[in-house]
Amino acid sequence: MSKTGWRSWGAAALIAGGLAAGPARAQETIKIGVLHSLSGTMAISETTLKDAMLMLIDEQNRRGGVLGKKLEAVVVDPASNWPLFAEKARELIAKDKVSAVFGCWTSVSRKSVLPVFKELDSLLFYPVQYEGEESERNVFYTGAAPNQQAIPAVDYLIKEENVQRWVLEGTDYVYPRTTNKILEAYLKSKGVKPEDISINYTPFGQSDWQTRVAAIKSFGSAGKKTAVVSTINGDANVPFYKELANQGIKAIDIPVVAFSVGEEELAGIDTKPLVGHLAAWNYFQSIETPENKAFIDKWRAFTKNAKRVTNDPMEAHYVGFNMWVKAVEKAGSAEPGKVIAALPGIKQPNLTGGVSEMLANHHITKPVFIGEIKDNGQFDVVFKTEELIPGEAWSKQLDGSKDLEADWVKLNCGNYNTKTKKCGGA
């Protein structure tokens, strides 16, 4: 921690040095903004991504940089404060003149910086799974859309575990609410009756799960196989799983499939009582490919910690960053406008053996994995999709968005209505 801390200070010092040395030196580097919270509630997740970006940039520089120029990371700390995200984004683009920004975790932080990126026409890579229903010219979504995580997970439970009754348990904010809306519509389309779906929201940081877990237990005793689909975010997960274990709910009785619990989150829990609960992601550290092994080794060497774990959003940054590098080389320039035009169609091998492609709707193709939690805090992959799934910006399950299409190559529009043949939404 302190080591990487010094690194970012070092980076900041470099920038300062670069600015002081005048324009001659500044031209020799391409700057990349890293916009992740290093303090506040989201630091728990986002600090890792800042380190991952520093590692990727460091590695690219050792390969000789891009277009013969070195890359330079500009790290800022938006401190888990949504308005500050917008301020820091403006600072990165307008003052530091970065060519691209990699950052944000929560949807609300992404929505907060969006107007800045549009106004200054810059480029953001967003690495976290999100609720979809968005496609913007200036944003590239390298995390999963709902059809790349939630829907396949539910399909798995229907097919393999024969689940007929569903608890959709989420934290009260935009991602769980939208995902659950999509899932509810999807489950109903699969013939699940409304009384077999229970949807509940709890506040951020919920720590007393006794009532909810008891309710899940009684909901699960209706004689039908029951599963919990969890969009519980962040810190609230640990007490939730602890309570499940304490009340004796095992994965073989009522499995929980989570969309926000990864290797990093499990590092803080005694995972023995959780064995068998599921998570759906597009990457797991335990997947055995040569690329993944090399990545994990490099990550551990970079952080000087032989036990550091990798996770899904890190892989999203890996794919996104390498796509950006290829697009810059293709465009022959790091200018955001040119790179945005060059990005769709760029292919980049991911860490799980496939080749992801940037699509015209600014989402990427991804494989979907379902993993069961093992007692060592890692996941055992029990299911994977045969092919890579293209990300859908607009969900086909929701009335408001099923006619919408995003295509920035041919239509140059993020919300083209196929019924009215107009750009501009429903």
Place this chain on the structure above:
Amino acid sequence: MIRLLVYLLLALAFAGPVRAQSPADAAYTRLASDSYAEIEASIVGLAASGDPRTAPVIQALAEGRLFYRPADKALFVKQGDAVTDARTGVPAPATEGLKPVRANNKVRRALDSALGTLNLLAPDPGKRREAAEAVFKARDATVLPALEAALSRETDAGVKRTLQEARAAVVLAKPGSTEADRLAAVATIQGRADGDAMGILRALSADPSAAVQAAAAKGVAAIETRLALIAGASNVWYGISLGSVLLLAAIGLAITFGVMGIINMAHGEMVMLGAYTTFLVQEAIRAHAPGLFEFSLAIAIPAAFLVGGGVGVGIERLVIRHLYGRPLETLLATFGISLILQQTVRSIFGPTNREVGAPQFMTGAFDLFGLSITWGRFWIVVFALAVFFGLMFVLRRTSFGLKTRAVTQNRRMAAAMGIRTPWVDALTFGLGSGIAGIAGVALSQIDNVSPNLGQGYIIDSFLVVVFGGVGSLWGTLVAALSIGVANKFLEPYAGAVLAKILLLVFIILFIQKRPRGLFALKGRSVEA
């Protein structure tokens, strides 16, 4: 269906002329498969083989101690450092590159069911009961003969009842059983009167026999009434449990804010420091004396008190004592201190959660008239009350408590009596902070140990102290428990988010009516 097919295949395979292989042999090889379906089928085959050697293998797989050599699919059981060949039980030389036999939920279900069948005749009654529960859950018709055999031999009444319930569940799940049998089974299941029983009875609504359907519906209704009663009782318990957590978090504040009148925004961080102290104590124990782990919390309590108290005294001496009588500045200064403490901890321990283990006595649950009470929560309630009465004793019955009350009630007169008021201030603040540290030990068991731990409790703590009446310890107790119980009664109807909002609105209205809280202090000290 698949299971039947497997039996059939196995039967065919073993009925063949060769008979050189023991029945279990074919199943063994399939354990080393990559396909979960194969592994599951293999377990079913092993359990059905009746070969006594299979029991330790299945046990080993259930505990994750079964490994295979990818080259020849030979199976090995690991017990500590010793490796034995799974088929023969002969010690094997340690080999490199062994891979664990994989298990998913389906495989684990098959394992539980297989172990249940194997352990029905185990000598230990506890194990037999577990086995009967496993059979109850699996409801596999092929186990029926084994169940009957076990029933006829069972002597322990409790185990016998579980066995009968298991038998009833199996009978209900079997397609060909007679109506009379099924009716008797419904009665047995109804006697169990829990969620599992209700699940089984609900599933009977499609039963071909009308009599069974009616009996099942009646059973469901009876269980529902009982469960509704239990739900009411458990709401009270959950409320007490939530209240005890609030009490723990607020009780330190009841001293620093309630008695001394200092608005200490860094109170939550003392709780957080206590939790991290627990983490450090556990790390030290894990590294140097693993045998003491069961006592780690007992060791952490004084350590957390000293850490919280020490930091508290430090803050009081360095910052707060210069700000007495200036509440706004105290608020801002302590808020700044809370941010400093948080970021310091984040820099030292990292932003991610730290794992604090639970000793054996804090895990699991026990059953009280159908009410499932988790041990962890139970001990926290006991602990919160112990801390409360301990503090009460210190303030009421010790000379330090006397001085504290004297100083807070009339500082100048206390000083005139020869009490060193600055030191009493520092120690009282240290006591409040130390108790917050102790609260951290308990909270580390139910919440995340992260730098943000304290933030989640600071608002609730102030709420409890203000609602209870500033300066009144009894008020804090009553306020914490009533907020907890009210919250838990609202939650099932209004949802967790709305319940919290409703409660806040209610407290705001209450404070409008009675600005001094539930237990308002009367007399001269109020005016002072």
